[in-house]
Amino acid sequence: MSLTNKLQFSFMKDLGAPALMALNQAGKKKRPPKPNPHFGPPLKSAKRLKEIMTRHYFLARYARGARPVAWVTSGAPVELLRAFGFYTIYPENHGALCGAQKMGPKLCQAAEEHGYHPDLCSYARIDLGHYFTGITPAGRLPKPDLLFASNNICQTVLYWYKALAHYHNVPLLLFDTPYNFRDITDSDVSFMSAQLEEMIPVLERVSGRKFVMERFQEIVQMAHDTSALWGQVLATMSHRPAPMTIFDAFVHLAPVVSLRGLPVSREYYKLLLAELQERVSLGIGAVTNENKRLMWDNIAIWYKVRDYAELFASKGMNFVAATYTNAWAETIHYLDQAKPFESMARAYGLVILNNNLNHRLGLMEQMIKDYQVDGLVIHSARSCKPYSVGQYDMKRLLMERLGVPSVVIEADITDSRHYSEEQAQVRLEAFFEALEN
Amino acid sequence: MPYFAGIDVGSLSSDAVIIDGDANILGFSVQPTGAHSTNAAEAALAEALDKAAVSRADLAYIVATGYGRVSVPFAHKRITEISCHGLGAHHLFPDTGTVIDIGGQDSKVIRLDKFGKVVDFSMNDKCAAGTGRFLEVMAERLGVSLDQMGALSQQAQREIEISSVCTVFAESEVVSLIARNQPKAEIIRGLHKAIVGRVWSMVKALGVTGAVTMSGGVAKNQGVVKLMEAKLGQKVHIHSEPQIIGALGAALAALRGGKA
Numbered sequence: 001m002s003l004t005n006k007l008q009f010s011f012m013k014d015l016g017a018p019a020l021m022a023l024n025q026a027g028k029k030k031r032p033p034k035p036n037p038h039f040g041p042p043l044k045s046a047k048r049l050k051e052i053m054t055r056h057y058f059l060a061r062y063a064r065g066a067r068p069v070a071w072v073t074s075g076a077p078v079e080l081l082r083a084f085g086f087y088t089i090y091p092e093n094h095g096a097l098c099g100a101q102k103m104g105p106k107l108c109q110a111a112e113e114h115g116y117h118p119d120l121c122s123y124a125r126i127d128l129g130h131y132f133t134g135i136t137p138a139g140r141l142p143k144p145d146l147l148f149a150s151n152n153i154c155q156t157v158l159y160w161y162k163a164l165a166h167y168h169n170v171p172l173l174l175f176d177t178p179y180n181f182r183d184i185t186d187s188d189v190s191f192m193s194a195q196l197e198e199m200i201p202v203l204e205r206v207s208g209r210k211f212v213m214e215r216f217q218e219i220v221q222m223a224h225d226t227s228a229l230w231g232q233v234l235a236t237m238s239h240r241p242a243p244m245t246i247f248d249a250f251v252h253l254a255p256v257v258s259l260r261g262l263p264v265s266r267e268y269y270k271l272l273l274a275e276l277q278e279r280v281s282l283g284i285g286a287v288t289n290e291n292k293r294l295m296w297d298n299i300a301i302w303y304k305v306r307d308y309a310e311l312f313a314s315k316g317m318n319f320v321a322a323t324y325t326n327a328w329a330e331t332i333h334y335l336d337q338a339k340p341f342e343s344m345a346r347a348y349g350l351v352i353l354n355n356n357l358n359h360r361l362g363l364m365e366q367m368i369k370d371y372q373v374d375g376l377v378i379h380s381a382r383s384c385k386p387y388s389v390g391q392y393d394m395k396r397l398l399m400e401r402l403g404v405p406s407v408v409i410e411a412d413i414t415d416s417r418h419y420s421e422e423q424a425q426v427r428l429e430a431f432f433e434a435l436e437n
Numbered sequence: 438m439p440y441f442a443g444i445d446v447g448s449l450s451s452d453a454v455i456i457d458g459d460a461n462i463l464g465f466s467v468q469p470t471g472a473h474s475t476n477a478a479e480a481a482l483a484e485a486l487d488k489a490a491v492s493r494a495d496l497a498y499i500v501a502t503g504y505g506r507v508s509v510p511f512a513h514k515r516i517t518e519i520s521c522h523g524l525g526a527h528h529l530f531p532d533t534g535t536v537i538d539i540g541g542q543d544s545k546v547i548r549l550d551k552f553g554k555v556v557d558f559s560m561n562d563k564c565a566a567g568t569g570r571f572l573e574v575m576a577e578r579l580g581v582s583l584d585q586m587g588a589l590s591q592q593a594q595r596e597i598e599i600s601s602v603c604t605v606f607a608e609s610e611v612v613s614l615i616a617r618n619q620p621k622a623e624i625i626r627g628l629h630k631a632i633v634g635r636v637w638s639m640v641k642a643l644g645v646t647g648a649v650t651m652s653g654g655v656a657k658n659q660g661v662v663k664l665m666e667a668k669l670g671q672k673v674h675i676h677s678e679p680q681i682i683g684a685l686g687a688a689l690a691a692l693r694g695g696k697a
Contacts (some may be wrong), residue, residue, distance in 0.1 A: 423560070437697060
């Protein structure tokens with residue numbers, strides 16, 4: 001870490017970034033968003049969210065050399081890295097950003113030109129495409145000093161991060177989480193917590209900082225509190241009308257995913273929660289005429305989020321729950337600063353994608369009841385097989401047990417070449433016809 | 438007396454059905470869609486009206502369905518082919534619990550409740566495998582007409598497997614089989630098995646309840662129907678004009694004032 005880089009980073013963090021962002025805002029013509037009669041008033045917190053995320057990506061440009069930089073998978077126990085002051089980049093979050101900006105096909109193609117197969121996860125292809133071309137909507141991503149992956153979300157991350165480790169010539173830490181077929185065992189937990197402890201010397205070497213237990217415990221507590229707040233944010237949608245839609249939640253999810261364990265994310269969710277609670281007390285709904293409540297399964301179709309939000313709202317349908325957004329609230333109650341390693345092993349070993357399908361079915365049943373869900377939209381994502389496997393069985397069983405109708409949309413999270421508008425339309429319209437009759 | 442029309446603009450054919458207030462079929466038409474959906478819809482409607490001896494001015498309500506339903510400007514309402522196939526099949530065969538529709542561009546399995554309302558459905562993905570288009574491509578390659586395929590497949594002496602499910606790959610496979618002088622009948626039977634296998638995965642995913650009705654042009658193919666019956670372990674209902682079931686359902690929806 002060089003002193004110049006550190007000074008530059010600290011200047012940008014405190015003065016440069018806010019000033020440049022303000023300047024950037026001032027330069028843009030304030031175009032008030034076209035009022036859409038199907039939506040309630042927009043969330044005021046969204047402005048703050050945009051600031052936080054813009055600043056995070058903006059500062060990332062100055063992080064290299066000033067702070068140790070790690071690239072991290074969405075399900076990795078990042079709290080450990082926070083104890084060493086790592087600046088973290090989430091390629092999956094970046095991939096979602098590229099997807100939302102409709103840059104997916106271009107970056108995926110760049111990876112395919114280097115021999116990566118079109119069936120590979122499109123988050124991975126976007127990330128590798130970014131490596132080959134440098135194209136990103138975020139300006140510039142800092143080169144990693146360390147890669148940190150956990151296979152609790154899929155096995156693909158292992159090979160994807162191995163490729164990154166090869167290209168960047170930096171160490172890769174893998175947190176290996178045994179799949180939970182029935183119940184997590186003590187030996188699973190000790191296997192996982194021992195790995196975390198073994199990572200400390202590597203993290204000390206890469207970051208040049210000593211591990212301080214008390215600091216780590218504070219971070220674990222902060223992550224716990226942030227995720228608990230996120231859980232409360234989601235729970236406000238059990239009210240009728242729901243004060244936000246899951247399409248909002250897809251976006252407001254970013255801090256708990258990629259800034260978890262930092263004060264900024266915890267403070268943000270306090271703000272968002274207060275706003276949502278106020279909306280609940282005033283009876284303000286995200287959708288003006290909420291007559292049907294839906295649940296979403298799987299990762300968002302990032303390039304269709306806005307279109308879908310408008311389409312469903314125009315029918316008076318609101319998505320009030322999703323297994324995806326719930327994932328960052330579901331297992332976090334296991335986090336316990338008194339037993340940081342062991343509790344992290346449970347919290348991260350039991351995430352939805354590392355847990356068995358019976359668990360997922362039970363969770364979906366519970367969410368359908370808690371959120372009074374009338375129908376289910378299931379995204380079968382070409383990229384994410386661990387999430388998409390078993391969906392047809394879930395669909396059938398939920399129909400049998402709860403009589404909840406559902407529809408499967410075959411698409412991809414970011415690679416819109418795998419999305420057919422006509423085919424998705426006809427499925428959705430048939431679903432609407434079934435719900436309305 | 439008011440009359441009602443349903444028009445199903447599919448990828449390969451555009452079909453129209455005219456019914457009276459008691460849901461009797463007075464006339465129907467099946468026309469190739471060709472390159473212009475609106476013209477095809479017009480042509481199908483004109484022929485069906487002609488056959489029914491009904492004038493266009495006497496049509497009280499028109500419902501359009503199928504992929505080209507947005508290209509029928511004179512329709513009062515547009516409803517998906519999923520609901521329409523359900524309505525049509527239930528009307529013709531009231532014990533129908535499951536509809537297997539193999540159309541030109543897609544295939545779908547629809548589960549109905551006892552009133553003909555759609556309970557659940559499954560459609561093939563963005564791919565021509567398991568559709569009428571798959572057979573059309575292969576018929577062309579084999580130099581036979583689509584209508585001949587069913588009868589020809591019955592002459593097969595042996596079973597052969599077409600291992601590719603993809604239309605493009607399966608065509609290459611057929612080319613190799615032709616090169617090896619494999620009898621046409623056997624190749625066709627192999628193709629029928631491939632299409633049934635492909636649709637079967639959707640049938641399995643949804644589960645079969647009640648009687649099964651097959652709709653869509655491929656239901657005219659006895660080879661496919663027989664293989665499907667063998668898989669199901671039960672006979673299926675086939676109407677003499679399985680292609681018009683979607684348009685019939687649309688006409689029935691028109692009779693109900695546009696309610697799916």
